[in-house]
Amino acid sequence: MTNQIIFVLFNGLASGMAFFLVAAGLTWVFGILKILNLAHGAFFMIGAYLAYTIGGASPASIWSFIGVALISALVIGLMGLVTDKLVLGRLRNVDYHYVLIATFGLMLFCEGVAKAIWGSDYFSVMPPPEVDTAVKIGASYISLYTILVIAIGLVTFVVLELVMNRLWAGKIMRAVANDPWMAGTIGINVPLVLMLSVVASFALAGFAGGILVPNQTLSVHVGSAFILYAFLAVVIGGLGSIRGTFIACILLGLVESANATFLPQYGGIAVYVVLAIFLVSRPQGLFPPQGVS
Amino acid sequence: MNAQSNLLQATDLRVNYGAFEVIKGVSLSVKEGESLAIIGPNGAGKTTLFKALTGEVSSRSGKVMFAGKDVTSMPAHARTVEGMGRTFQVSRVFLELTALENVVVALESRRRNRKEPTGAWWRAAPSPSLIAEAIAFLDQLGIANLRNETAATLSHGDKKRLELTLALALEPKILMLDEPTAGMAPADRMKIVDVIRSIRKERGVSLVMTEHDMDVIFSLSDSVMVMNYGEVIASGSVEEVRNNPTVREVYLGKDMDHAAG
Amino acid sequence: MTAASWVPPGAQTSFTGQYVMTAIGAVLVVLLFFAPELVNPGLLFIIGMTLIQSVFALSWNLLFGSTGLASFGHAGFYAIGAYFTGAALRYGFQLPFVMTLLIGGALGALAAYIIGVVALKRLTGIFLAVLTVALTEAMGKIIGFTPALGEQDGLGNIPRPIINLGFAMIDLTNSNDFYRFLLVACLLVTAGLWWVVHSRLGRTFRAIREDADRARFIGIDVARYRVISFMISGGTAALAGALSAPWTRIVTLDQVNWLASTQPMLNSLLGGFTNFWGPVVGSVVFTSINYWTRSYPGLSEMLVGGVLVVIILVAPTGVLGILGKIRARLKKGDRG
Numbered sequence: 001m002t003n004q005i006i007f008v009l010f011n012g013l014a015s016g017m018a019f020f021l022v023a024a025g026l027t028w029v030f031g032i033l034k035i036l037n038l039a040h041g042a043f044f045m046i047g048a049y050l051a052y053t054i055g056g057a058s059p060a061s062i063w064s065f066i067g068v069a070l071i072s073a074l075v076i077g078l079m080g081l082v083t084d085k086l087v088l089g090r091l092r093n094v095d096y097h098y099v100l101i102a103t104f105g106l107m108l109f110c111e112g113v114a115k116a117i118w119g120s121d122y123f124s125v126m127p128p129p130e131v132d133t134a135v136k137i138g139a140s141y142i143s144l145y146t147i148l149v150i151a152i153g154l155v156t157f158v159v160l161e162l163v164m165n166r167l168w169a170g171k172i173m174r175a176v177a178n179d180p181w182m183a184g185t186i187g188i189n190v191p192l193v194l195m196l197s198v199v200a201s202f203a204l205a206g207f208a209g210g211i212l213v214p215n216q217t218l219s220v221h222v223g224s225a226f227i228l229y230a231f232l233a234v235v236i237g238g239l240g241s242i243r244g245t246f247i248a249c250i251l252l253g254l255v256e257s258a259n260a261t262f263l264p265q266y267g268g269i270a271v272y273v274v275l276a277i278f279l280v281s282r283p284q285g286l287f288p289p290q291g292v293s
Numbered sequence: 294m295n296a297q298s299n300l301l302q303a304t305d306l307r308v309n310y311g312a313f314e315v316i317k318g319v320s321l322s323v324k325e326g327e328s329l330a331i332i333g334p335n336g337a338g339k340t341t342l343f344k345a346l347t348g349e350v351s352s353r354s355g356k357v358m359f360a361g362k363d364v365t366s367m368p369a370h371a372r373t374v375e376g377m378g379r380t381f382q383v384s385r386v387f388l389e390l391t392a393l394e395n396v397v398v399a400l401e402s403r404r405r406n407r408k409e410p411t412g413a414w415w416r417a418a419p420s421p422s423l424i425a426e427a428i429a430f431l432d433q434l435g436i437a438n439l440r441n442e443t444a445a446t447l448s449h450g451d452k453k454r455l456e457l458t459l460a461l462a463l464e465p466k467i468l469m470l471d472e473p474t475a476g477m478a479p480a481d482r483m484k485i486v487d488v489i490r491s492i493r494k495e496r497g498v499s500l501v502m503t504e505h506d507m508d509v510i511f512s513l514s515d516s517v518m519v520m521n522y523g524e525v526i527a528s529g530s531v532e533e534v535r536n537n538p539t540v541r542e543v544y545l546g547k548d549m550d551h552a553a554g
Numbered sequence: 555m556t557a558a559s560w561v562p563p564g565a566q567t568s569f570t571g572q573y574v575m576t577a578i579g580a581v582l583v584v585l586l587f588f589a590p591e592l593v594n595p596g597l598l599f600i601i602g603m604t605l606i607q608s609v610f611a612l613s614w615n616l617l618f619g620s621t622g623l624a625s626f627g628h629a630g631f632y633a634i635g636a637y638f639t640g641a642a643l644r645y646g647f648q649l650p651f652v653m654t655l656l657i658g659g660a661l662g663a664l665a666a667y668i669i670g671v672v673a674l675k676r677l678t679g680i681f682l683a684v685l686t687v688a689l690t691e692a693m694g695k696i697i698g699f700t701p702a703l704g705e706q707d708g709l710g711n712i713p714r715p716i717i718n719l720g721f722a723m724i725d726l727t728n729s730n731d732f733y734r735f736l737l738v739a740c741l742l743v744t745a746g747l748w749w750v751v752h753s754r755l756g757r758t759f760r761a762i763r764e765d766a767d768r769a770r771f772i773g774i775d776v777a778r779y780r781v782i783s784f785m786i787s788g789g790t791a792a793l794a795g796a797l798s799a800p801w802t803r804i805v806t807l808d809q810v811n812w813l814a815s816t817q818p819m820l821n822s823l824l825g826g827f828t829n830f831w832g833p834v835v836g837s838v839v840f841t842s843i844n845y846w847t848r849s850y851p852g853l854s855e856m857l858v859g860g861v862l863v864v865i866i867l868v869a870p871t872g873v874l875g876i877l878g879k880i881r882a883r884l885k886k887g888d889r890g
Contacts, residue, residue, distance in 0.1 A: 347771070349767070368770070369767075369770040369771060370769075370770040370771075370772075370773050370774055370775050370776065371775075373770065373771050373772065373773040374773045378771075379771045381768075385765055385767070385768045386765075386768070387760070387761050387764040387765055387768065388764060388765075389760075389764055390760060390761070390764065394757065397757065398757050398758065398760075398761045398772065399772045401754050401757060401758070402758070402772045402773045402774050403772075403773060405754075406773050415749075416753070417749055417752040417753045418752070419754070419757075459772060463772065463773060
């Protein structure tokens with residue numbers, strides 16, 4: 001029994017961190033631009049494909065693995081820049097329904113591009129050799145790659161929290177998120193901040209794609225699965241709150257893992273029970289947005 | 294209901310925004326056919342009081358009685374059915390509908406709520422008598438010629454007129470007007486005042502309004518209530534309030550001296 | 555001051571315009587009726603699916619275009635109708651076929667009622683979106699555990715029905731015959747939705763969409779009418795699903811996931827969500843694009859996604875919106 005609990009714990013944490021790597025960018029963009037970017041999952045997917053193309057199916061070492069993920073981040077960030085210039089930038093003051101439709105169109109477009117370039121086949125990528133072993137904790141075998149994902153997730157969270165709360169860059173972003181008009185009045189270059197936020201969010205998606213590509217079947221639909229959990233987490237955690245998203249992702253990861261281990265014949269349903277509980281009792285999320293009304 | 298009883302009565306209303314108490318125990322009463330103006334500096338809580346009276350926000354404590362019924366826990370649409378008509382500071386109409394459609398929707402809602410006939414149920418288009426009534430209402434406010442224009446394309450003043458038409462189409466017992474002449478040119482202002490005055494005379498509608506323009510207040514109100522920081526600091530007839538020293542101090546007396554007596 | 559001064563929304567204002575549109579519509583219906591004789595069975599199947607998708611899209615747009623609510627999980631309602639009808643036919647429930655269809659629709663409306671009463675009062679916008687997606691996904695998972703509904707493989711071997719009218723039997727086992735029934739059924743449902751959108755009910759929905767607070771201050775019980783709109787929308791989506799089960803003869807989980815929910819959205823947005831016929835136009839356009847690009851993987855998604863983005867940037871009201879703008883510009887040219 002304890003074996004199972006240890007397994008669920010590590011597996012769940014890793015799942016949660018994986019969700020967080022995808023959800024972080026989503027909640028960030030929502031916090032600052034107040035839009036729900038449906039294309040986020042598609043950019044994550046392209047990041048994963050890119051990492052596969054550059055790094056190959058068997059990465060040479062852990063450093064080349066992370067390096068490739070960072071390159072993915074860079075490229076996807078640049079794609080985000082182009083997207084912002086061409087599409088998102090023109091939709092800043094438009095009804096949110098239209099923005100939703102536009103990001104939906106973007107998502108489809110990206111899926112089409114991925115299908116055209118890489119085809120509909122499935123690929124798989126191995127984890128880097130240093131972590132392609134298991135370590136024994138208690139009586140349970142935990143893959144080192146799982147631990148790597150947990151570590152990267154934690155580091156990402158800490159970095160994001162530091163940037164948002166300690167560095168001046170974060171303070172500027174929070175000012176823009178709270179009251180863009182006021183921020184503009186005191187001299188902040190609001191359009192630049194918005195653009196950089198979009199780029200950063202996409203870069204994060206690309207990075208997530210690179211990191212999470214091992215132990216997955218890489219297909220055009222890999223984005224959809226993650227993005228669904230990301231949406232659930234963003235709603236449970238509170239729109240725009242990185243802290244809330246982090247906690248919600250861990251919660252969902254653990255719940256999903258427990259569900260798969262203890263009730264495999266009813267796999268995948270427990271997270272929806274959790275969502276239902278939250279929507280009924282605390283719809284504003286764990287950390288509700290503190291905007292100006 | 295005899296003429297002496299109150300049509301609208303609020304007792305000790307308290308409204309909070311979060312932890313902050315915005316309305317601190319306000320009471321007021323309006324008799325049938327009477328007209329009350331609520332004035333006060335910006336931020337005094339006038340619009341919030343309106344929202345509490347009409348049901349747009351809920352009050353933390355206190356009671357609102359309307360036409361003999363306790364409406365304190367009634368939602369906004371139910372209070373409207375009871376007979377409250379409301380306009381907004383920045384006029385809100387159904388922008389993508391034409392002016393005629395706007396009034397038709399209001400009329401259909403009124404007829405449905407009062408169980409008046411709305412025409413054969415299987416008809417898609419509104420009944421000719423309903424359209425005629427809608428055009429008559431638009432005509433009363435002088436905008437019948439704009440009936441097929443989309444509301445979004447109307448000028449500011451015409452939107453205000455359309456919104457007033459919507460409120461009147463409901464045949465309310467009381468009109469709650471939030472700054473009815475805000476943003477209008479002086480000539481337009483007096484026209485609206487005339488319209489409201491004739492409506493009061495013809496239909497005996499009671500009136501509660503917030504206003505900054507003293508001329509409008511003098512032309513339309515029987516009594517005035519002055520608010521500051523969420524409390525009532527004076528109330529009474531126009532003359533009484535005008536001569537009240539506390540009010541002069543709070544309001545700096547400027548507006549009151551300028552207006553004709 | 556006559557009834558002629560009433561201009562239904564989105565209608566042609568000139569007499570010749572109305573005449574032309576009705577004539578085109580009539581010709582289309584006749585062509586569709588004789589389709590089995592005009593096209594090969596493969597294309598007929600696609601036409602049938604397009605009819606079903608049009609009704610599905612119309613049901614979604616009742617909620618979005620007319621009432622201002624975005625449901626991201628509409629496939630759930632479709633699946634309710636599809637699985638119920640599929641099971642009824644496959645397991646030989648002793649029910650007249652039309653009754654089966656109506657019950658399927660009613661189940662969809664019931665589900666919508668429950669969701670509406672529990673959720674619509676406090677959840678709009680993004681919360682409603684996530685809730686509807688989550689519910690549909692959850693339903694998909696539950697179906698996946700249910701052997702009677704075919705689990706992961708789907709519910710197959712669905713027979714086409716025979717309608718017993720007592721005095722006559724209408725045998726729909728043949729594709730061509732069922733196709734005609736499908737056409738008639740879709741036309742009826744479409745007519746019903748047209749009536750709803752253009753009636754008093756539709757006007758109430760539009761007021762709520764435009765400005766819900768203002769609608770309250772006109773005496774409209776906004777919460778109640780949102781639920782009514784949700785029920786009609788869910789019920790007709792379920793009807794579309796119900797009609798699809800005997801047509802495709804198999805119901806699978808592919809029709810219950812969130813990707814399937816995006817189909818009616820896509821069709822409505824492509825064709826133009828401000829016009830009643832937009833979803834139909836969008837369904838036809840999408841099916842055509844899919845068909846013509848079927849040998850080039852990814853091209854259909856790129857085209858449709860790209861078109862959507864361009865539409866939003868240039869003309870948010872879709873294909874019909876662009877046509878409407880062109881028409882308005884031509885009319886102005888006439889007057890000048």
